[in-house]
Amino acid sequence: MNLDAVRTVAVVGAGTMGNGIAHVFARCGYRVILRDVERRFLDRALETISKNLDREIKKGMPVMVLVEVIRALQTSDTTFETTMKLCEKLEKKPVAVADSPGFVSNRVLMPLINEAAFCVMEGVAAPEAVDAVMKLGMNHPMGPLELADFIGLDVCLDVMEVLFEGFGDPKFRPCPLLKKMVAAGWLGKKSGRGFYTYLR
Ligand SMILES: NC(=O)c1ccc[n+]([C@@H]2O[C@H](COP(=O)([O-])OP(=O)(O)OC[C@H]3O[C@@H](n4cnc5c(N)ncnc54)[C@H](O)[C@@H]3O)[C@@H](O)[C@H]2O)c1
Structure with missing residues (x-):
């Protein structure tokens, strides 16, 4: 056409x-x-x-x-x-x-967010600290956890599941903390609570 x-x-x-x-x-x-x-x-x-x-x-x-x-x-x-x-x-x-699971955008971005969630789950750093490292050290405009809250933790988890199933590779295993937060209804900005809390 x-x-x-x-x-x-x-x-x-x-x-x-x-x-x-x-x-x-x-x-x-x-x-x-x-x-x-x-x-x-x-x-x-x-x-x-x-x-x-x-x-x-x-x-x-x-x-x-x-x-x-x-x-x-x-x-x-x-x-x-x-x-x-x-x-x-x-x-x-x-x-x-x-055409490949997650294309480029989600395949690169979501494992970054997932790994940031693992850092919080394992007590490596608080969400504020993880985001500060990525903003101040890597010049990212938003930290990965702020961004995850903005996108919606349910959406992030869905994408990780698509990557995990699509590749069958354990490197895409969704972070258990992300799963727990979604199950608790902590979906990020839209629900008022995610890695951070929001006034609604
Ligand atoms: N949100 C993003 O940043 C983003 C980025 C890139 C790609 N995508 C992709 O774009 C698509 C849509 O994402 P979204 O965030 O807008 O989702 P969304 O849930 O906000 O909107 C989807 C809309 O589609 C409607 N819908 C569902 N089935 C339909 C049907 N059979 N006919 C007509 N309408 C139907 C739903 O009622 C809903 O209003 C998804 O495949 C998503 O993976 C989203």
Whole structure:
């Protein structure tokens, strides 16, 4: 398909990713069809999009430029090239990655978060200390445990399970502390408690 022929995009799922993707396309003048399983999820997404548009106009929003483009075995050259060009048209930076558990982003990031959780579990350091080492010593903008709370500990655990099952390699074993915290409902920022506590 030719890039100029793309005028309408369909976004399936109006959650965290879906509302952001719909937002980016709509802002660039595309007609967007957003689908979800229940009306209330669409209402919530529309509310988020209008709030974010408002904030973007007033303050400018920090946005991620990366699009990790996953090329599966059955992806044609035309689909792949059109997708790469479409990302550039949206002023994003597409990076082509093969289809493999966790791709690059989750395969590199989540074991870092998981290992940080092991450090806390084994009493090597408190969450504040782990995050301080990574921020002050490695110039990471956020510590791994702050980031884990922000992403959601349930999401981090799900990704570790996908990596563990996908590779069958013990190096991806989810940290037992992470499992316990998720079972206790300590999911990070969204639940008010994770490695840190949050006022709600
Ligand atoms: N959140 C992230 O940072 C991130 C980053 C990269 C990739 N992803 C991937 O993107 C996908 C979505 O993640 P998310 O964080 O937006 O999840 P989310 O749970 O916030 O949203 C998913 C939405 O999809 C809807 N949905 C489920 N089944 C559907 C169906 N059959 N038809 C239509 N809608 C359906 C759900 O009701 C929900 O609103 C996941 O596969 C995730 O792994 C997420």
